[in-house]
Amino acid sequence: MTKSLYAIGGGQMVEAIIRASLKNRAIDSETTYVVDISPNRVRHLAETYHVNASSEFHADALDAADLILLGVRPQDDWAGIAKKIGVSGKKKTLISIVAGVTVKQLTEALGDEDYPIVRIIPNTLTDTGFGVSGAALNGAAKRENVDEFLRSFGKVDYIPEKQIDIYTGYAIAGPNYVYNFYLALTNAGVLGGLSRKQANDIALENLQGAAKMLEITGKHPYELLDINNSAGGVGIAAQHELDASDFAAGVQNAVLAAIKRTTELGKEH
Ligand SMILES: NC(=O)c1ccc[n+]([C@@H]2O[C@H](COP(=O)([O-])OP(=O)(O)OC[C@H]3O[C@@H](n4cnc5c(N)ncnc54)[C@H](OP(=O)(O)O)[C@@H]3O)[C@@H](O)[C@H]2O)c1
Structure with missing residues (x-):
């Protein structure tokens, strides 16, 4: 059922959420109210999505949401x-969606121990139907009140709050690792002599196809590699180079650095 929404801060992430939620009819423009201190953002959101947008806090709209x-x-x-x-x-x-701000900090600021709070780390693939947001509920919040809305901009994993930082570094920053892999791969194609377009098109096809193979076969990547890497062949020659490089450790260190930075940022306020 469509929910009425009162959003405070109409920046990039809220806009992405509103765009997907409107498209998937979890909210509608007439009953969506956005407050942002920037008049440019107010104008942009009102003109683009026909939502109610204002620079002023609106107590009645807040109460009605x-x-x-x-x-x-x-x-x-x-x-x-x-x-x-x-x-x-x-x-x-x-x-x-305020990064690093805990349920405890929000409860203190709200001044109400029993206020229903859902702290989420939203995914950024909101326009695609892919991506997983992490959601941590306090004791007063009910999953059925938020589930449809949260699912309108991706999938949702209900997690304990202590996993939010891991989620941020691994799941939410996840597309960044894939963009970097895509870039490294396409540059290899160009280095080998393909045009940029050929290299990009092939890499995109292989990324999607390989993801589909993992999904539909349910096989471990080692099993799929075993099928592809025949004796003395091309695949195993490339595999040897990858195994000898810091490819895997590089990716893992990047994820750990992202988790560490998330944790540090959370302690700064
Ligand atoms: N962007 C992402 O990919 C992403 C992903 C996950 C989580 N998040 C979280 O989402 C939140 C927003 O990030 P963002 O990238 O969307 O930032 P953003 O584009 O800078 O949006 C924040 C907006 O809030 C406005 N604002 C500031 N103080 C306000 C107030 N008191 N009342 C009303 N509006 C106010 C800002 O206006 P001014 O610019 O004029 O100050 C700005 O338009 C952050 O907490 C971030 O950690 C973002």
């Missing part, structure tokens, strides 16, 4: 905003 989406940056006044939400007394589920 089924869901509240907090989408400002960690360095913005999220605590002041949460305080205003808390005093409204309506206890509409607060979904926070």
